[in-house]
Amino acid sequence: MVQAATSGVDFDATVTEFAGRLRAFIRRRVPDGATADDLTQETLLKVFRSRASLPDAQRLEAWLYRIARNTLIDYYRRRRPTAELPPSLAEEPADGPDELRTAVLRTMQRFLAEMPETYREPVRLAEMEGLPLAKIALRLNLSLSAVKARVRRGRAMLKKKLQDCCRFEFDRLGKVIGWEGRRTCKC
Helix, strand or coil: CCCCCCCHHHHHHHHHHHHHHHHHHHHCCCCCHHHHHHHHHHHHHHHHHCHHHCCCHHHHHHHHHHHHHHHHHHHHHHHCCCCCCCHHHCCCCCCHHHHHHHHHHHHHHHHHHHCCHHHHHHHHHHHHCCCCHHHHHHHHCCCHHHHHHHHHHHHHHHHHHHHHHEEEEECCCCCEEEEEECCCCCC
């Protein structure tokens, strides 16, 4: 996970760390390396020029990839304004939202099985069965505040494991539109 970039020096160093990954992200979506270099440079210029508009330093990585994706879209629109965007930049992922949801669900179930029992059952009931927290409290014979705390902490554990495993791309509404496994990913 990216540490918050609080000062200008921290911001610069953190963004510089991502330059290689941003180039690889862009390279997979353009025809040649020279174009990828140009678009990476353009992306980094946009990042440094708009650093004041970073909404949340904890979400720096997502913000960087969103700027890179927008730079790619601008590139394709400049080349042929009336042509369709390539499939890798389409709103929906190539494998479709259902396949993506299924893959994330399978991974989440595996991570859920690895969680301590204290958090596993409340999260399973809330996320997989969709039970309201009050019913979970009755079923597990716990107070409502205990269930709320366990579900919140369990969800945070799952989120961290998912983010450590994969990098997700989101649209402007926060919906997952793409993902790729990290080196340590065993999804």
